Amino acid sequence: MSSESSSELHVVMFPFFAFGHISPFVQLSNKLSLHGVRISFLSAPGNIARIKSSLLATPTTQIISLPIPVVEGLPPGHNSTAETTPAVAGLLKKALDLMQPQIDFIIMIFFKIIFIDFIIFNIELIENYNFKIPYETL
Secondary structure (H helix, E strand, C coil), rough: CCCCCCCCEEEECCCCCCCCHHHHHHHHHHHHHHCCCCEEEEEHHHHHHHHHCCCCCCEEEEECCCCCCCCHHHHHHHCCCHCCHHHHHHHHHHHHHCCCHHHHCCCCCCCCEEEEECCCCHHHHHHCCCEEEEEEEC
């Protein structure tokens, strides 16, 4: 790692709201937390119980519930693509896009290393704060 020790390193995980994306992020979080890395895992309220069942409960991990904004046509309580048709999954992506100001604020205040699998953040914010963002697009 860099000059920061693992006990000082705080990483945010923010996967797309699909369990095919969430599960690998949970696995990576578990590996990092075993090395003392502090993990904050962001997801929608309906995904929290399933994430909790897989995420190692350590003093260095936390799950932050982010409410999904109202999007016309997106039924209330749809928190992942597991609960939707392909058409409704597009509305979930739209809701995720609407969360950008909230996510930008959380990232700007608290984090320096972010793991994401979709570039949904404000690129200007990323450049201005010199974030390290490993990512992979599927």
